[in-house]
Amino acid sequence: MEKLRIDKWLWAARFYKTRALANEAVAGGHVHVDGSRVKPSREIKVGDRLAINKSPYTFEISIVALAAKRGSASLAQGLYEESEDSRQRREALQAQQRIEKAANPAPSKRPDKRDRRRIIRFVNKNQ
Numbered sequence: 001m002e003k004l005r006i007d008k009w010l011w012a013a014r015f016y017k018t019r020a021l022a023n024e025a026v027a028g029g030h031v032h033v034d035g036s037r038v039k040p041s042r043e044i045k046v047g048d049r050l051a052i053n054k055s056p057y058t059f060e061i062s063i064v065a066l067a068a069k070r071g072s073a074s075l076a077q078g079l080y081e082e083s084e085d086s087r088q089r090r091e092a093l094q095a096q097q098r099i100e101k102a103a104n105p106a107p108s109k110r111p112d113k114r115d116r117r118r119i120i121r122f123v124n125k126n127q
Contacts, residue, residue, distance in 0.1 A: 060086035
């Protein structure tokens with residue numbers, strides 16, 4: 001296999017759960033091949049460089065192998081190679097998100113009727 005549709009490869013490489021989601025992402029401009037926006041039917045080959053924007057993360061990868069069928073996660077990781085710069089940016093963003101989540105803990109319980117009324121009063125007062 002020399003060439004494969006980009007949406008099919010993104011699905012097989014486990015960047016998207018379904019081929020339809022991969023198709024939407026490519027059509028929406030979230031995937032670029034060698035720096036240019038492409039259509040879902042674009043055929044890719046080994047050596048192409050992809051930029052995949054899955055908010056808030058951006059993956060910059062190069063294609064190492066092609067696969068038309070979706071396999072295990074370990075096989076999917078062998079289909080591409082992420083650049084070191086991209087990996088460092090992504091890990092830094094993950095660390096920042098962990099710190100932000102620790103600084104703003106989730107409430108221990110859902111608001112009850114009295115709390116909801118207070119929230120509504122507070123929101124209406126500030127408008």
